[in-house]
Amino acid sequence: MGERSVDLCVIGAGAGGLSVAAGASQMGASTLLIEKGVMGGDCLNYGCVPSKALLAAGHAADAMRRGERFGITAQEPAIDPKGVYGHVQGVIAGIAPHDSQERFEGLGVTVLRGAARFVDGATVAVGDDRIRARRFVIATGSSALVPPIPGLDGVDYLTNETLFDLPAIPEHLLIIGGGPIGVEMAQAHRHLGARVTLLEAATLMPRDDQELVDVVRKRLRADGITLHEGAKVTAVGAGPSVTVEGVGEIAGSHVLVAAGRRPNIEGLDLDKAGIAADRAGITVDGRLRTTNKKVFAIGDVAGGMQFTHVAGYHAGIIIKNALFRMPAKADMRAVPWVTYSSPELAGVGLSEEQAMAKHSKNLRVLRWSMGENDRARAEAETEGMIKVLVTKKGQILGATIVGARAGELIQVWALALSQKLKIGAVAQMIAPYPTLGELNKRAAGTFYTPTLFSKRTRGIVRFLSRFG
Structure with a gap:
């Protein structure tokens, strides 16, 4: 068993955790970073980066179909799935060294690979290692929320963590969830030649201005996406298929679950450190402190707006509070x-x-x-x-x-x-x-x-x- 003592311990090597660790170490604080999965977290490996790379491929294909606007003969593009997914993985690989363990160790950060759990209010365990720190930062992010739809657990459904590793473009993609992720992936796959059915329980992108959402809605339909709003999915069947109340059964080749996100707090043993949390995430104050004032939480795991740039912004607030003892507060306006x-x-x-x-x-x-x-x-x-x-x-x-x-x-x-x-x-x-x-x-x-x-x-x- 190893005993370690540092100024700052960061749990999670996603966008927010990496920013805190890099800044703290370069400013002279002894810093330890813990990651149980891949360096770079969701954004690099399963989220922002691969989704935008896939969207770019889709936009390129769509531009070929829409050339007549400029007097250029339109044509149906030939889609090479290996090339498309190769582009996606190539973009990830090009960015990965910036988020790598080697780079952060070069910055003076100690990196431990494994699952972290709190032992008490001032100690975290990773395997046989025990880490005590003056301040902790929880930056474990979020994962796809899988709704309790009957039959869903009986099919090999996709989430953002598995969507970008397919051997071929889906023939007919059924998407459960009409938020930003669902909309982006619906259009990307449609532009790449897939049939797409998008199912939203409420209204498309409900948090956005609906007058402007309607412009996107019309474009999705013009692209040939089948859109069902107010659609209650009552069952998922083999095939796969989805049954929608008032619509009936819709058969497809793949099901993508894009019905929201949940904070990654399982296994952290937050209660042992006196840290309050609920289904929305870890409870924090304006300074991003948890109910244990030695522990901060940032990014998706802290609830609120779940964006990579928010996690990066939070990182600056943490540096001011944890290192410089400045009572800086996050302003989300x-x-x-x-x-x-x-x-x-x-x-x-x-x-x-x-x-x-x-x-x-x-x-x-x-x-x-x-x-x-x-x-x-x-x-x-x-x-x-x-x-x-x-x-x-x-x-x-x-x-x-x-x-x-x-x-x-x-x-x-x-x-x-x-x-x-x-x-x-x-x-x-x-x-x-x-x-x-x-x-x-x-x-x-x-x-x-x-x-x-x-x-x-x-x-x-x-x-x-x-x-x-």
Whole structure:
């Protein structure tokens, strides 16, 4: 049995854990990192990286089918599954060295491979090793939530952890769950030639602005995806097949479960360390401290917004608190999110519904259509719009964009919210022409339209013209 004592012990080598470990070690803290699975966690191996690589392959295939928009003869692409999945695995392999055990040991981090469990409030065990630390960080992430559907456990269903290792593109993919993961994977596989049926128990992407979601919904259907909303899956059968209430049995070749995420807290023995948790994740305060103040939790396992960039942001909060004893708090008001469909859907800040509830008598909704942007016209990507929510005094409350490269365009609004800029800052920005970025400036400029072109303004101009 080995006894170790360090300044900081990090459990989980995903995006958040790696960021904390690298920062702490390079700042002089003795740091130990524990990982029972693969380095890089879900994002690198099963999530963000492979899903976006597969989406890119799908977009390339779809571009061949849509060439007539530019006077180019359209053709059905020949899909090479080995090449497609080779691209996905190649992207993972290219990034893996950055997240590898060797790199982190080179940074001075001690890396232990194995499952961690708390022995008491200040000690963690990994096999026969015992680690005591001044501070602990739990960064174990989340896994696919598998709903208790009768018959599901009797078929070889897919999750994001197994989806990218298939020998061939599925013939007919049945997807349970119409959130961002379900939508992205539905479109990627459809573009790669699969038949796709997407089943959502409520409404498509229910957490997003439904006016803008409708743009994505129409594109999914135009792509040939069969979409069932309000669909209660009552059973899964061999074949496989799914039975949907009011619809009947739908046969397919593969079933993908994309019905949400659950925090990875099993086996940690949190109760032995006095750490409270529930089905949503580990309970944390504004400083990301658990109910044991020596232990922090970050990223997906802490509940809330489950994004890699949130885990990275949390890492900076931990460094300030654990190393520098600064009472830094996480501010989630300016965290953007993106669904990488085609067109993309991105948002930051309050939704229109939330803004209406808080500012019903003081709210203005600014809009600009993608079809009114010259670059979008040149690229035949005119689907979509931007919606910006502001108070009557120009305070920015939130923004949502649906359209080409919405994930890039939303960053202006994330900056504006994080720095508490008013709408005038974006309206007065000089945007290069022709770019999609002009969309942001044009939407912001509509805030001033009623005043600039009012009867009062025209009167002032006429009055001043009398003086030469």
